Amino acid sequence: MGSCQYSAADWAGLMLHAIHDPKLMWLFGGVLFLLVIASFIGDILKERHRNDASRPTINNLTARIRAWWKMCAVFAVSLLVGPDGTLSLFGLISFMAMREYMTLVPTRRGDHRTLFWSFFVIMPLQYYLVSIQWYGFFAIMIPVLAFIFIPSSIAIYGDTEHFLERAAKIQFGLMVCVYCLSHAPALLLLKIPGFAGHDARLLLYLVIVDQMSDVLQYVWGKLIGKHKIAWRVSPNKTWEGFLGGVATATALGTALWWVTPFTPVQSAAMSFTICILGFAGGLVMSAIKRDIGIKDFGVVIEGHGGILDRIDSLCFAAPIFFHLVRYYFVP
């Protein structure tokens, strides 16, 4: 990580920059266009399948589209507010995701204080480290420091039953919900030469490709899906959905090269990586849900299950994307 850091005045400048960044505005416009199209299709389907067997699927679809409008609005506002807004939003998402995770993962009375520390010290600290751009500390906070702190504090409490399991479960929750996810807003602190002030576009690029990959896999799967992939873990995932989704989302990401510091070929490679990792993230979370014996992590977002169900793919894609960009594009 370079030693040059933005001062407070620069942050304000960045915010203004975001509004005057025509490429960012084009991205927003594109998302808006997609939402309008999706709503339109949803209405047509609703009209056409007024009362047949596919009704529940259609209702779920329109509920998802409504939720997409809200999520996009919140995300867009946070990006326009600037890095502080984006960080706050991702901090809040981490909080809600971890809340869902810890609620469903069995913990014991002896974990109470460790959990308190995880929620109210480790998680805020991780986001604070992003905000002050202390990369060295940010990178080791949870994999090293929390890794040592969590089993130690459980051991001090003295309950040794299922000790290893409990420590591992809390650590995993922090890794996925906090550490991995915090790499998405951390994109805003990368100093890419010739890209200063445009970092919001990179974050938006990651989120668009990742989420569109989810959506397109779902759409392809519903349209032509036949052959089950990993049916033991996630019965709705099919090869057709996976291949179609990854191909189209990668194509979309490639077509968006002009908002990033990448060339079209680099952008294709990046999007492809994001899609594959997103798929892996979704699959891992499905496996966890299956293990616990639930379908969704929560009911916070209408039609989507919980927060964690929506961001599972992002959790795996964000840190790798962050490090790829940092390795290849930050001198």
Added chain:
Amino acid sequence: MSEGIHPIASLLAAVARGISGVQVQWAGCEPSERQRIYFANHTSHLDFVVLWSALPSYIRARTRPIAAKDYWEESWLRRYLAENVFKAVLVERGAISKAQSPEEAKFVSRSLIEEMAAALGKTNSLILFPEGTRGTGEKVGEFRSGLYHLALRRPDVELVPAYLENMNRILPKGEILPVPMLSLLTFGKPIQVEPREEKNVFLERAWEAVSTLRRIGPA
């Protein structure tokens, strides 16, 4: 009781709702202005506030908790919260077992029931934790007999079972700092004392009515 809700009570209710992220399900009945006794499992100090905050505000203003006198009169803060903020009905716990003779026990229990019946009055509802103390959350503890006697004394009042899920993980007994996990509050179908029903049979049935509302964890 004076009309209206104490501002601190509203504030604490909002905080408790935030911490517990509680989802409320009216599975066996709808919110209603009629007089009720809500009885629920008890694992956390947050239980009452969360249950109370889940009621619509017009019902909340007339719903009072039953709480243990020995605990809530221990310090001025507890006393202030119980008496002024939540307008709790403070009753003596274990007074019956402390009684010297069966006659005295009978007298004490009757006066306790009278106190609670008086708190119900013509318009109020009560929140009661029949286990009498906070449990660990693994299994609902045995119910004490107050619910039975009160129900006999006031047969016009509806008995609504409720189950509070996960509160023992949010703020367990002996901790002062909460962990913000999600909780679930389910209201069940009202029950009543059947004609000539024996105490133990009724209490078992009431216990069952609460326990069956459980969704997560070991049954």
